[in-house]
Amino acid sequence: MEMAHLWGILFLSLHAMVPITLAAIGETIEESAGLFNIGLEGILLLGALAGALGAEASGSASIGLLSGMTAGALVGLLFGWIGTTLRGSQLITGVGINLFALGFVALMLTVLGAPGFHSVSREIQVPLIPLGVGSLSPLVPVTIVLAFAVWWLLRRTQLGIWIRAAGDNPGAADVAGLPVNALRLGTAVAAGMLAGLAGAYLSVDWFGAVTKEITAGRGFIALAIVVFSGLNPLLALLGGFIFGLFDGLATWVATYPGIKEIIPWQFVAMAPYIVTLAVVAGGIGRVRFPKGLGVPYLRE
Amino acid sequence: MTTSAQWLRRVGPLIESLLAGLIGLVIGAFIMLAFGYDPLAAYLSLFSGSFGSVYSWAETLANATPLILTALTFAIAMRGGLFNIGAEGQLYMGALAAVAVSLIHLPSPFNIIVSLVAAMVAGMIWSLPVALLKLGRGVHEVISTIMFNWISHFFAFYLIANVLTDPKRGEKTISIVESARLGRILPTASLNYGLVIALITVAFILFFLWRTSAGFELRASGYNSEASHYAGISLRKQVMRTFLIGGAIAGLAGAVQVMGRPPTYAVMSGMPQLVNLGFDGIGVAMIGRNHPVGIVVAAIFFGGLMVGGRIMQFDPGVPFELVRVIEGVIIVTLAVPELRRIFSVARRKLSGGG
Numbered sequence: 001m002e003m004a005h006l007w008g009i010l011f012l013s014l015h016a017m018v019p020i021t022l023a024a025i026g027e028t029i030e031e032s033a034g035l036f037n038i039g040l041e042g043i044l045l046l047g048a049l050a051g052a053l054g055a056e057a058s059g060s061a062s063i064g065l066l067s068g069m070t071a072g073a074l075v076g077l078l079f080g081w082i083g084t085t086l087r088g089s090q091l092i093t094g095v096g097i098n099l100f101a102l103g104f105v106a107l108m109l110t111v112l113g114a115p116g117f118h119s120v121s122r123e124i125q126v127p128l129i130p131l132g133v134g135s136l137s138p139l140v141p142v143t144i145v146l147a148f149a150v151w152w153l154l155r156r157t158q159l160g161i162w163i164r165a166a167g168d169n170p171g172a173a174d175v176a177g178l179p180v181n182a183l184r185l186g187t188a189v190a191a192g193m194l195a196g197l198a199g200a201y202l203s204v205d206w207f208g209a210v211t212k213e214i215t216a217g218r219g220f221i222a223l224a225i226v227v228f229s230g231l232n233p234l235l236a237l238l239g240g241f242i243f244g245l246f247d248g249l250a251t252w253v254a255t256y257p258g259i260k261e262i263i264p265w266q267f268v269a270m271a272p273y274i275v276t277l278a279v280v281a282g283g284i285g286r287v288r289f290p291k292g293l294g295v296p297y298l299r300e
Numbered sequence: 301m302t303t304s305a306q307w308l309r310r311v312g313p314l315i316e317s318l319l320a321g322l323i324g325l326v327i328g329a330f331i332m333l334a335f336g337y338d339p340l341a342a343y344l345s346l347f348s349g350s351f352g353s354v355y356s357w358a359e360t361l362a363n364a365t366p367l368i369l370t371a372l373t374f375a376i377a378m379r380g381g382l383f384n385i386g387a388e389g390q391l392y393m394g395a396l397a398a399v400a401v402s403l404i405h406l407p408s409p410f411n412i413i414v415s416l417v418a419a420m421v422a423g424m425i426w427s428l429p430v431a432l433l434k435l436g437r438g439v440h441e442v443i444s445t446i447m448f449n450w451i452s453h454f455f456a457f458y459l460i461a462n463v464l465t466d467p468k469r470g471e472k473t474i475s476i477v478e479s480a481r482l483g484r485i486l487p488t489a490s491l492n493y494g495l496v497i498a499l500i501t502v503a504f505i506l507f508f509l510w511r512t513s514a515g516f517e518l519r520a521s522g523y524n525s526e527a528s529h530y531a532g533i534s535l536r537k538q539v540m541r542t543f544l545i546g547g548a549i550a551g552l553a554g555a556v557q558v559m560g561r562p563p564t565y566a567v568m569s570g571m572p573q574l575v576n577l578g579f580d581g582i583g584v585a586m587i588g589r590n591h592p593v594g595i596v597v598a599a600i601f602f603g604g605l606m607v608g609g610r611i612m613q614f615d616p617g618v619p620f621e622l623v624r625v626i627e628g629v630i631i632v633t634l635a636v637p638e639l640r641r642i643f644s645v646a647r648r649k650l651s652g653g654g
Contacts, residue, residue: 091383092635095582100628106621111335220446227443266458273447281437
């Protein structure tokens with residue numbers, strides 16, 4: 001294998017790492033506070049649409065990314081509101097968000113006159129950083145910095161302790177005077193913003209288009225990475241890279257002559273899910289998730 | 301006054317589902333208005349397209365058939381206190397197992413039965429590790445079923461492209477042999493005897509949940525797992541039972557779809573006739589309040605939306621995807637217990653000054 005291939009796979013992996021890692025570290029924040037959102041996939045999809053529309057309306061890629069974040073924050077707010085104040089089922093709300101997003105994005109694509117596919121023109125996509133051996137999206141370093149920042153927030157700050165208290169022992173946190181539901185709501189909005197950014201990255205950066213299949217299960221993969229990481233954002237970054245690597249490898253295996261005949265690409269694509277299951281099954285004893293995860297907090 | 305309170309407790313869930321359905325349709329109407337469509341014309345076309353004639357009823361019921369089964373998979377788990385979203389992957393395996401049996405060329409009446417059984421076994425095999433991981437390693441079923449859904453997604457792609465491929469047409473699997481197909485109920489519509497299989501399964505689950513001690517134990521452990529554990533009900537047995545029955549039914553959903561649905565009787569590459577049936581089943585179960593009879597009604601509603609949605613796309617020209625938006629709104633609405641609380645307040649008032 002030539003060096004060019006290695007660089008190609010590395011860059012593909014880094015680009016594939018961004019959306020799943022962003023969504024995963026957002027989910028890490030809200031799961032630390034006790035919320036479990038399986039609607040990530042839907043938020044990614046809505047973020048992709050909002051990102052493309054925002055970029056087109058303003059002519060600027062950064063406004064596009066901000067639009068994706070805003071859309072994500074709004075859905076996160078709705079999810080958080082149902083999951084805290086209204087004491088609704090988080091799992092069912094998540095399922096509903098996914099279904100709604102799938103329909104709404106496909107509907108919007110049809111309304112925009114391009115059923116199934118809406119491309120974002122080159123000028124309003126995020127400009128790549130040229131690095132000689134290839135070009136890299138600026139969101140790759142942003143994602144890495146964010147993973148460290150969230151780790152620091154959750155493990156080294158007072159706010160992080162409060163967030164984890166709201167997830168681990170909401171009753172005690174409440175007695176100690178912490179606003180449990182407000183903390184949870186805040187994390188839901190933050191998680192929505194990060195997932196929305198991940199979605200906008202797909203449309204105004206990586207793919208340069210919106211399709212209704214654009215997320216391809218990345219929201220669910222992010223959920224798996226959160227479990228794999230045991231709520232550690234740095235391990236989520238590593239998990240995101242490993243998933244990205246297999247994503248890149250599967251594409252490479254499926255297209256490279258001489259290899260595609262020997263290894264079925266489907267098995268390469270399957271591998272990260274099997275690895276996640278194995279890691280989760282092997283490590284679940286060590287990893288401790290918040291006691292209040294997925295349960296609405298009711299003051300007795 | 302207690303009787304009217306009891307009556308309200310019975311119909312409460314029904315009214316909640318109707319109300320959620322109404323909210324879904326109203327929000328759908330507002331979205332249509334926002335995009336400049338005429339919601340009245342759209343709904344008229346949708347509902348006459350799905351329930352307006354014998355043919356449209358038959359198409360609606362044909363679409364409802366697999367949803368009844370995947371919804372039962374989800375509902376039986378919910379009754380046992382588990383959140384099993386693995387029907388999606390299990391039904392792929394069921395459908396492909398049914399196709400694989402065609403390769404053996406069994407004599408005529410047996411091949412239908414063997415195909416159905418093979419599909420159920422495939423669904424159970426795909427479900428078993430979920431139960432084992434939960435019992436042995438404490439892995440939450442939401443995570444493991446999501447993983448297994450993706451593994452079966454790629455595994456199915458592999459089987460379609462490399463193992464069960466039609467030698468003449470590479471974009472699909474071999475077709476189920478003619479003698480193993482489920483007959484059509486009406487000569488022109490897609491409706492087939494798969495519906496009868498689904499309804500028999502509904503009757504079986506009704507009987508199992510409310511007329512057997514195993515069903516009672518399952519419901520008890522779902523209602524309060526700690527109390528039922530102290531009452532001597534084995535939680536391990538419940539988890540195994542729930543996932544194995546659920547897997548078998550989801551496998552059956554895949555089989556019925558590929559053995560009964562004309563015209564190809566094969567799994568196409570990309571699985572357009574299978575994808576999302578498992579997830580839609582979750583919505584059906586939610587609206588049907590995880591009750592077998594409610595599920596039949598909700599599946600007919602969803603099936604109607606699918607059929608009518610395609611008609612609506614032609615006539616007033618409203619995109620089919622609006623149907624999914626409506627479904628999503630209905631499910632988010634049903635997640636909110638505020639609805640339920642309105643009824644419990646009314647119930648308290650009715651049960652007399654209390």
